[in-house]
Amino acid sequence: xxxxxxxxxxxxxxxxxxxxxxxxxxxxxxxxxxxxxxxxxxxxxxxxxxxxxxxxxxxxxxxxxxxxxxxxxxxxxxxxxxxxxxxxxxxxxxxxxxxxxxxxxxxxxxxxxxxxxxxxxxxxxxxxxxxxxxxxxxxxxxxxxxxxxxxxxxxxxxxxxxxxxxxxxxxxxxxxxxxxxxxxxxxxxxxxxxxxxxxxxxxxxxxxxxxxxxxxxxxxxxxxxxxxxxxxxxxxxxxxxxxxxxxxxxxxxxxxxxxxxxxxxxxxxxxxxxxxxxxxxxxxxxxxxxxxxxxxxxxxxxxxxxxxxxxxxxxxxxxxxxxxxxxxxx
Amino acid sequence: xxxxxxxxxxxxxxxxxxxxxxxxxxxxxxxxxxxxxxxxxxxxxxxxxxxxxxxxxxxxxxxxxxxxxxxxxxxxxxxxxxxxxxxxxxxxxxxxxxxxxxxxxxxxxxxxxxxxxxxxxxxxxxxxxxxxxxxxxxxxxxxxxxxxxxxxxxxxxxxxxxxxxxxxxxxxxxxxxxxxxxxxxxxxxxxxxxxxxxxxxxxxxxxxxxxxxxxxxxxxxxxxxxxxxxxxxxxxxxxxxxxxxxxxxxxxxxxxxxxxxxxxxxxxxxxxxxxxxxxxxxxxxxxxxxxxxxxxxxxxxxxxxxxxxxxxxxxxxxxxxxxxxxxxxxxxxxxxxxxxxxxxxxxxxxxxxxxxxxxxxxxxxxxxxxxxxxxxxxxxxxxxxxxx
Ligand SMILES: Cc1ncc(C[n+]2csc(CCOP(=O)(O)OP(=O)(O)O)c2C)c(N)n1
Ligand SMILES: [Mg+2]
Numbered sequence: 241x242x243x244x245x246x247x248x249x250x251x252x253x254x255x256x257x258x259x260x261x262x263x264x265x266x267x268x269x270x271x272x273x274x275x276x277x278x279x280x281x282x283x284x285x286x287x288x289x290x291x292x293x294x295x296x297x298x299x300x301x302x303x304x305x306x307x308x309x310x311x312x313x314x315x316x317x318x319x320x321x322x323x324x325x326x327x328x329x330x331x332x333x334x335x336x337x338x339x340x341x342x343x344x345x346x347x348x349x350x351x352x353x354x355x356x357x358x359x360x361x362x363x364x365x366x367x368x369x370x371x372x373x374x375x376x377x378x379x380x381x382x383x384x385x386x387x388x389x390x391x392x393x394x395x396x397x398x399x400x401x402x403x404x405x406x407x408x409x410x411x412x413x414x415x416x417x418x419x420x421x422x423x424x425x426x427x428x429x430x431x432x433x434x435x436x437x438x439x440x441x442x443x444x445x446x447x448x449x450x451x452x453x454x455x456x457x458x459x460x461x462x463x464x465x466x467x468x469x470x471x472x473x474x475x476x477x478x479x480x481x482x483x484x485x486x487x488x489x490x491x492x493x494x495x496x497x498x499x500x501x502x503x504x505x506x507x508x509x510x511x512x513x514x515x516x517x518x519x520x521x522x523x524x525x526x527x528x529x530x531x532x533x534x535x536x537x538x539x540x541x542x543x544x545x546x547x548x549x550x551x552x553x554x555x556x557x558x559x560x561x562x563x564x565x566x567x568x569x570x
Numbered sequence: 571x572x573x574x575x576x577x578x579x580x581x582x583x584x585x586x587x588x589x590x591x592x593x594x595x596x597x598x599x600x601x602x603x604x605x606x607x608x609x610x611x612x613x614x615x616x617x618x619x620x621x622x623x624x625x626x627x628x629x630x631x632x633x634x635x636x637x638x639x640x641x642x643x644x645x646x647x648x649x650x651x652x653x654x655x656x657x658x659x660x661x662x663x664x665x666x667x668x669x670x671x672x673x674x675x676x677x678x679x680x681x682x683x684x685x686x687x688x689x690x691x692x693x694x695x696x697x698x699x700x701x702x703x704x705x706x707x708x709x710x711x712x713x714x715x716x717x718x719x720x721x722x723x724x725x726x727x728x729x730x731x732x733x734x735x736x737x738x739x740x741x742x743x744x745x746x747x748x749x750x751x752x753x754x755x756x757x758x759x760x761x762x763x764x765x766x767x768x769x770x771x772x773x774x775x776x777x778x779x780x781x782x783x784x785x786x787x788x789x790x791x792x793x794x795x796x797x798x799x800x801x802x803x804x805x806x807x808x809x810x811x812x813x814x815x816x817x818x819x820x821x822x823x824x825x826x827x828x829x830x831x832x833x834x835x836x837x838x839x840x841x842x843x844x845x846x847x848x849x850x851x852x853x854x855x856x857x858x859x860x861x862x863x864x865x866x867x868x869x870x871x872x873x874x875x876x877x878x879x880x881x882x883x884x885x886x887x888x889x890x891x892x893x894x895x896x897x898x899x900x901x902x903x904x905x906x907x908x909x910x911x912x913x914x915x916x917x918x919x920x921x922x923x924x925x926x927x928x929x930x931x932x933x934x935x936x937x938x939x940x941x942x943x944x945x946x947x948x949x950x951x952x953x954x955x956x957x958x
Contacts, residue, residue, distance in 0.1 A: 276856060277783035300753035300789035301713045301781055329712065332754065367632030367684070369695040371711035539932045540922045544695030545684030546632055547912045 242432070244395075244425040250283045252394035252426050253359070253415065256401035257284070257321055259430050261291055264319065267405055270297040270310055271323030271360075280325045281361060281420055303329050307358070308336035314356040315344060319405060324360035327414060328374040341410040342385025357404045362390070362414035363455060363505055364542045367549055373542035378506025380412055381482050381515070387411045387436060388482040390454035394424035396480055399434035406433070416455040437484030441493070445475035448563050449493040451516060452503040453479040456554050460503055463559035472567055482512045490516065491523050498529040501562045503554050508536035533562040582861045584779030585841050586787055586794050590809050593824070594816035602883035606892070608650060608815060609878060612642040612871045613896040615666045618675055619846075621900050622665065622682060622696075626850050630908070631682045635696045638666035640845035643870035644776055645670040647818025648744060651826045657705050657723040659716045660746035662697035663776075663844075664709030667746065672704040675903035685910035692913045693921065713781075714754025717773065720745025721760045721835075724771035728833060730957050739833040742826055743771040750781025752790050752799060764835035765803040772829050772836045773800075774822075776812065778844040783856040800837035812842030815874045843868075 247255065261267045268291075273280045275288040275298040288296045299306040303324065310320040324330045330337060337358060344354045364373035377388055387409055391397040397415070404411040442457060443464050450460045457478045464474035475493050479486055494500050500520055504513030517532040535554045543549055564570045599605070619637040626635050638645070641663075649670040652658070660667045668678050673689055681688030682696055689701050697711040707723055710716040720743050727741040751757055752775065764771050775796060779786050792798040797807035806828075810821035818840070825836045843865040847854050854862075878884045922930045 273782055273784065280782070298784060298788065300784070301750045302753045302755070304755045305753075332712065332714070332756065367695065368634060369698050369711060370693075371698070371715075372634070538918055540918050540930075543693045543913075543918060544633060544681075544690075544698070545692035545913050548684075548693070548915065548918055551915045551918060 243428045245428050246423055247394050247398070247426045248420065249394045249397055249415070249422045249424070250281065250420040251285070252398035252424075253283050253401050254285060254287065255426075256398045257405070258287060258290065260402055260405040261287075261295060263430065266317065266319045267321065268295040268297065268318065269321045269323065270299060270306055272299055272301055272325050274298060274323050279323065281417055283415070283420070284323070303333040304336060307333035308340065310356055311336055311340050311344070311354060314341075314354045315352045319355045321357045321359060321405060324358060326372060326374075326417075327360050327362040327376040328372045330358065330360070330376060331374070337410075337412075338380070338383055342383055345409070346385065353408050354410045355408045357401075357407075357411045357413055359401075359404075359413035359415065361417040363416045363418070364537070364549065364553060365416070365418045365455070367544055367546055368542070369544040370541040375506035375537065376412075377414060377482055378511045381512045382510065385410065386483060388414070389436065389480070390414045390482060391480060392419070392454055392457040392478050394422065395426045396434060396478075398426050399432050400436070400480065403433045403436060407436070414454065419455055434480070436481045437486050438481075439477050439479045439486035439489035441475060442478045443474065443476040445473040445497065447473045447497055448499040448501060448567050449475045449477060449490065449497045450501045450503060450559065450563065451477040451479060451490050451493075453482060453512075454505065456503045456505050459554060459556050459559055462556045463563065466556065466560055467563055470564075470569070472563060472569060474563060485512075485516070487516070487519050487523070490520060494520060494524045495527050498527055499563075499566045500524075500528070501533045501535065501559065501566050503535045503559055505537050505554050507539055508534060509539065511536065530566045530568070533566040535559050535562045582864045584785060584843065584857075584861065585777055587777075587839065587841060588795050588809065590811045590817075590841060592811075592817065593820045594814070597816075597820045599816075599881060600819075602878075602881070605878045605881070605883045606888065608646050608819075609871075609874060609884065610892050610896060611646045611670060612815070612874065613892060614675065614899065615642045615645070615669055616871060617896050617900045618665060618669060618678070618903070621679075621904055623846070623850070625682065625904065631696065632684065633695050633697070634662070634849050635682070636663040636849050637846050638663055638844075640865070640870070641776060641778060641812065641842045642666060643815040643818050643874065644774075644812045644840055644842055647815050648746075648774060648822050650819050651822035652742070652744060655705065656741050657707055657727065657743045658746075659707040659720050659723060659743070660709055661713065661716055661748055661751065662709050662711045663748070664697065664699045668699040668701060668706055668709070671701060671706045673699065673701045673706065675899055676906045677701075679900075679903040679907040680910045683907040683910065684912065685907055686913045686917075687906070687910040691917060691921075693917070714747065714751040714756040717745060717747055717751065717754070717757045717760040718763070720771050720773065721764045721769050724764065724769040724835070725767065726957060728770055734957075739770055740830065741770065742829045743769075744774060745771055746774050746776055748781060749775055749777045749779065749786045750784070750789065751775075752796070758803075761800065761803040761805060761835070761837070765805050768833055769835050770829050770833045772825055772838060774838045774840050776840050776842055778842045780844070780848070780856070782848045782852070785856065796839040797837065805835050805837050807837040807839065809839045809841065812840040813868050813870045813873065815870060816877065
């Protein structure tokens with residue numbers, strides 16, 4: 241086991257970007273308030289000082305413009321990391337990020353790739369209301385040509401960010417603002433990378449598989465602990481990336497537990513959760529003791545009021561209920 | 571110490587803009603009663619925001635909270651130049667506009683608290699203040715999002731007046747935006763459309779010199795002369811001193827009257843300054859305390875107070891009474907908000923769709939219509955229904 245150091249989630253991402261920028265001059269960071277302000281959520285703290293304003297670049301509030309510009313730069317061979325202050329704001333850049341980045345390689349018959357990382361805060365939980373609480377993975381996972389990374393721990397965040405920057409395709413990297421202050425042990429070293437499409441077992445169990453990614457993984461862990469007291473043993477799987485999707489890992493776990501609950505903080509209709517459910521119903525039809533259960537954000541726009549938002553989000557209570565129902569313990 | 575300036579002559583000139591024409595000196599001064607009303611309006615906004623900041627510290631208010639302190643003259647003077655039937659739309663720094671438009675401090679504060687008596691039942695929050703009765707078409711959280719909406723509101727008033735009622739366009743729309751929103755594509759598309767279609771919309775840039783930590787010259791080309799933005803779209807513009815209520819009022823009155831008369835869009839570079847951080851978590855490292863102190867000397871409320879005292883429009887006793895009155899009004903609003911119930915959880919499913927058949931159940935099955943097999947007949951809209 242190599243040495244580790246304790247890092248905040250935000251600093252793990254920063255270290256990944258900085259290490260990759262030291263290693264490869266083609267890598268640069270661009271976005272609103274990333275340089276002089278050190279990032280709206282302080283993810284790029286100190287990067288301007290180290291790399292200077294030519295590589296850590298503040299932009300006006302022009303998402304469509306700078307996302308498109310970075311895609312152009314990536315076509316020519318740079319490897320930009322583009323920060324969206326929030327993924328909610330990426331929607332004004334929908335055309336470049338959905339119509340240009342993921343299609344360039346295909347449309348050009350393989351001539352022009354798009355090695356770019358878009359990253360930023362994703363998801364609700366801070367009472368920011370309907371416009372600022374998007375879980376864009378629900379929308380964007382529908383689009384082929386994009387890779388989608390949603391880490392739940394500082395160690396994963398660092399390793400997956402490094403992989404994202406070295407990846408030759410567009411990667412959408414989603415960080416929960418709610419997790420940025422979380423601390424965790426992170427392996428030291430420049431070359432600790434994680435392959436995309438590798439789920440990880442956060443907690444082994446025998447009665448029910450709970451599959452999730454990003455912030456809700458922590459709710460799943462709480463639920464599993466709660467359910468253990470009731471004698472229900474849950475296996476918690478953290479998918480880490482949505483595209484590619486490690487469906488094989490879920491399949492293996494479900495063959496063991498015969499039950500699956502998916503916890504996805506995007507809306508249910510046409511979501512990563514519904515895709516996993518469809519695939520597992522096909523692959524594990526004869527192994528399942530019950531239909532696949534899903535816990536999502538409620539199918540309404542994000543509310544502002546604290547109590548409504550708590551009810552709106554997937555939470556430990558809802559996960560416990562779903563597991564009890566799936567395992568006929570309701 | 572230097573005197574505050576908004577016209578490019580001081581080291582602490584944050585806008586770096588061309589000089590501002592002065593208009594108020596040659597104009598008739600409004601009646602004392604009106605002046606006192608305006609003064610009270612600004613006091614109310616200031617007090618409201620101070621109490622919001624406290625309530626935010628006390629965790630009564632969540633999410634993002636952007637206060638309007640320092641910019642009170644802008645909303646007060648702009649709304650004074652409007653008629654009640656003129657639509658208004660703005661960005662997320664919207665409490666001042668809501669109050670100016672006539673929303674009660676109670677409804678506004680209860681919204682901040684996320685309670686049922688809020689202007690949007692606690693569903694919108696600080697950044698999304700809506701008030702249909704007072705023709706406030708929203709605070710909007712996405713930078714620039716309100717600019718095409720402003721064009722659309724103007725399109726609709728003009729359409730209703732001209733096409734539906736066979737009359738003459740009679741209303742103007744006021745669309746506020748921050749200087750940061752100048753750099754959104756939506757803004758430029760909205761300007762082009764407004765110019766192209768002769769829409770009676772006024773884009774008022776509340777140019778407080780900063781978008782978060784980015785000073786205007788770091789984010790916007792031609793920041794010394796923002797009229798250049800409008801020029802390319804064939805739209806007339808004005809520069810107005812947003813720190814001076816009388817300047818705002820007279821400047822805007824001209825712009826509003828012309829816009830109404832000619833049914834043509836306009837653009838206003840309203841120079842102002844925000845005294846507090848961008849939101850509650852901003853350490854303001856991008857500017858000096860010295861700069862802030864200098865701008866605070868030009869406090870729009872203090873400036874106006876001095877003016878109306880000099881005019882003999884208000885006595886010291888009246889000033890005291892108004893200050894007390896406003897404190898009481900906001901204290902009452904906080905109490906009201908605090909006592910207002912949190913929304914029932916069932917509220918989550920209301921207002922997702924219009925509900926002619928009953929409440930939405932949070933699924934996309936037909937049972938979202940309350941399970942009714944035969945939906946009740948409901949009247950199709952038709953001509954003569956009116957717009958809003
Ligand atoms: C499209 C979009 N990008 C980024 C943001 C985050 N953001 C909120 S306010 C703001 C600064 C806006 O400044 P300005 O327009 O000058 O208005 P002010 O805050 O000065 O009133 C930013 C970057 C957002 N809300 N929407
Ligand atoms: Mg501004």
